[in-house]
Amino acid sequence: MATPTALERRPATTPVEETLRILDRDGGLIIEGMFPRAVIDAMRAATDERAEAEIPGAATQGLGEDGKGFVGANTVRFSSLGTLTPAYFEMLDNEVFAAIADAVLLPTCGSYWVNTGQVMYIGPGESAQVLHRDGNNWWEFVSRTWPDSPEITLSMMIGLDEVTEELGATRVVPGSHRWESLERWGDDDLETVPAELGPGDALVYSGQVLHGGGANQTADQWRRAMHLSVVAGWLTPEESNPIDYTTEELAQQSPRVQRLLGHRSYDPRPLRGGGLWLKHARAIEEN
Numbered sequence: 001m002a003t004p005t006a007l008e009r010r011p012a013t014t015p016v017e018e019t020l021r022i023l024d025r026d027g028g029l030i031i032e033g034m035f036p037r038a039v040i041d042a043m044r045a046a047t048d049e050r051a052e053a054e055i056p057g058a059a060t061q062g063l064g065e066d067g068k069g070f071v072g073a074n075t076v077r078f079s080s081l082g083t084l085t086p087a088y089f090e091m092l093d094n095e096v097f098a099a100i101a102d103a104v105l106l107p108t109c110g111s112y113w114v115n116t117g118q119v120m121y122i123g124p125g126e127s128a129q130v131l132h133r134d135g136n137n138w139w140e141f142v143s144r145t146w147p148d149s150p151e152i153t154l155s156m157m158i159g160l161d162e163v164t165e166e167l168g169a170t171r172v173v174p175g176s177h178r179w180e181s182l183e184r185w186g187d188d189d190l191e192t193v194p195a196e197l198g199p200g201d202a203l204v205y206s207g208q209v210l211h212g213g214g215a216n217q218t219a220d221q222w223r224r225a226m227h228l229s230v231v232a233g234w235l236t237p238e239e240s241n242p243i244d245y246t247t248e249e250l251a252q253q254s255p256r257v258q259r260l261l262g263h264r265s266y267d268p269r270p271l272r273g274g275g276l277w278l279k280h281a282r283a284i285e286e287n
C-alpha cells in the first residue's frame with residue numbers, strides 16, 4: 001500500500017462502522033469535534049495552570065536519562081488529570097470513543113480501563129519523539145503474537161489548542177499496524193504524516209500503528225495536547241490510575257468512568273474464566 005499523504009478526517013457524527021473501516025485500513029484517523037469545546041476549555045485552563053509548575057524534561061516514565069528521546073528534553077508531561085478538573089471525567093464518558101473502543105477491544109476482553117491519561121505539552125525546539133507502537137508496552141505478548149496480534153490497546157491524541165505540524169503534531173505511519181516485521185521502525189522523513197488537530201479534535205489510533213510526537217519547530221510556542229488511551233482489563237496499564245481516586249471521590253461518576261478508573265472489577269463475560277481485580281473475592285462494586 002502506498003503511504004497516504006494525509007490521515008483521513010471525519011466529523012464526530014460519522015457512523016462507527018465507517019470509523020472502524022478507516023482505522024482498520026490506515027491504523028489511525030482524525031475525528032473532528034470529538035470533545036465539546038467547553039470541556040476542552042475547562043481542561044486546558046486546568047492543565048495550563050499545572051504546566052506552569054512543571055519542569056520541562058522532568059518526566060521519565062521509568063526510562064531514566066536514556067529515555068529523553070521518548071519523553072522529551074523540553075516537554076512537559078503529567079497525569080492524574082481528574083485530580084485537576086472534573087472535565088477529565090467528562091472526557092472519559094465520551095460516547096463516540098466508547099463506541100469505537102467497544103468495537104476494537106471487546107473481542108479480546110470483557111472490559112477495558114484507562115491505560116494513560118496524560119498531558120503532553122511539547123516545548124519550543126523539542127526534537128521528534130522516537131517512533132513507537134503503544135502496544136509494545138506489553139512486549140511479551142505482542143512479540144509472541146505479531147503480526148497476528150489482536151488489538152489490546154486503543155489511543156487518542158487530543159488537541160487542547162491548535163496543533164499544527166510546525167508545533168509538533170503527532171506523526172503517524174499509516175499502514176504500519178499491518179507490517180510483517182515488528183522490528184521495522186519507519187522513516188520519520190519518508191513515511192510519516194502529521195495529525196494536525198483543532199481544540200477538541202482527536203487522533204484515534206491503533207496500539208499497533210507506529211507514531212511519535214513531532215518536532216516543535218517554533219522558537220517560543222508550546223504544543224498543547226493530551227493523550228488518552230485504554231487497554232484490555234486483563235493487562236496492567238501504564239499508569240496507576242485507580243490509586244489517584246478514592247471510592248467516595250468517584251461515587252457520583254458513571255459506571256463507565258468508575259470502570260475506566262479501576263473502581264469496578266473486570267467482568268470476564270462473555271469470555272470464560274473468573275472475575276479479576278476483585279475485593280474480598282467479590283466485585284469491587286458489590287463490597
Ligand SMILES: O=C(O)CCC(=O)C(=O)O
Pocket residue numbers: 070120129157168169170171211212213214227
Ligand atoms: O506527543 C505525541 O504526539 C505522541 C506521544 C506519544 O505517542 C507517547 O508518548 O506515547
